[in-house]
């Protein structure tokens with residue numbers, strides 16, 4: 001028997017590709033979907049902050065298209081950055097036009113000096129994320145966007161972050177930076193310039209469609225302990241399940257804590273893994289078309305959120321006619337507790353200051369949702385210990401997969417791919 005813990009995309013995908021191979025899926029929550037759950041409040045649908053689909057792999061894309069059929073709508077990305085009281089298109093480094101002249105000058109001079117330094121420099125690898133920003137973008141872009149934005153998101157000094165995950169950050173050529181400063185937009189940048197989103201139901205439509213391919217998922221079954229020698233999983237309701245192989249998609253530190261017979265040193269090192277948590281502040285106002293963007297980034301500290309999204313611009317079915325919904329993301333340290341009323345008050349005030357909302361707007365929805373595990377922190381400790389941990393777990397028949405199982409910064413596509421790959425490996429046994 002193969003036991004799968006967690007019915008997010010990685011767990012559901014594993015089960016779906018295992019087909020007739022005997023397996024059982026156990027999920028702690030009452031519904032499936034993990035981070036891809038959506039919920040309704042007074043006629044508005046919210047994801048756990050906007051989840052848009054982008055696929056590099058043609059195979060995964062075909063799979064998703066088959067799952068969701070013609071309910072999948074293709075979008076051309078509209079995203080922007082709000083800073084210095086100006087809205088400029090994303091990414092910042094190739095859209096300086098419209099910013100104050102001194103900001104543009106700082107950014108251009110800094111960027112040009114990185115090219116000069118690169119020619120004379122002997123080092124090939126930046127020792128930290130902060131150094132990587134300075135090496136690749138220069139002091140101006142670092143000061144006016146990259147550093148403040150990332151400090152807000154990660155909540156740790158950027159010198160402590162490594163660079164393995166930076167493939168997602170677009171690195172432009174000089175011509176693109178100059179064109180962007182002059183307002184000549186002749187190219188698109190980034191991994192998600194086009195994306196898909198379900199016509200209705202929010203991103204939950206994806207896990208719900210995957211569920212149709214699976215025999216069953218047992219919900220409200222929280223794994224509290226795993227004995228890796230006897231290969232038994234114990235649940236909070238007192239029940240137990242024996243496994244030959246275990247696929248876990250729960251966060252790696254949680255898994256290590258529950259595997260009570262792992263070497264003590266490994267479990268202790270698991271406690272050193274770091275991550276950021278996010279509050280999603282979901283709001284709705286009775287005024288239509290408050291923004292033409294899908295989402296907007298906010299690097300400045302005077303705004304509590306690092307990003308706001310507009311769910312109804314992904315699909316009008318996400319809300320009511322004549323209204324607009326907003327999902328603001330506020331990063332925090334795990335365990336940090338900010339009163340909900342303060343988060344809502346500060347978010348509304350920030351939106352009014354940015355000109356997104358008006359002082360006389362009527363808020364018909366104001367709620368806060370918590371995402372305890374949001375962004376894995378890539379620090380030096382992670383690079384050293386995670387491969388060892390995954391190896392030791394596999395020797396004990398445990399395949400830890402998914403964004404938090406592998407402890408990485410990956411997308412929905414990756415979660416589906418990892419489920420497929422793991423099922424393929426397990427089918428060979």
Ligand SMILES: Cc1cc2nc3c(=O)[nH]c(=O)nc-3n(C[C@H](O)[C@H](O)[C@H](O)COP(=O)(O)OP(=O)(O)OC[C@H]3O[C@@H](n4cnc5c(N)ncnc54)[C@H](O)[C@@H]3O)c2cc1C
Nearest residue numbers: 006008009010028034035051052223250374402403411412
């Ligand atoms: C703020 C944010 C925005 C994002 N936006 C995008 C986006 O736009 N596009 C994109 O492609 N990706 C996005 N992602 C990434 C995407 O959400 C993940 O890659 C994907 O959902 C991960 O799926 P998963 O199955 O690996 O993990 P999860 O969805 O976390 O699933 C794990 C499951 O395990 C269950 N579980 C945990 N502990 C236990 C236990 N003890 N017992 C039983 N069950 C348990 C959980 O309840 C959960 O259902 C975003 C992520 C975040 C945080």
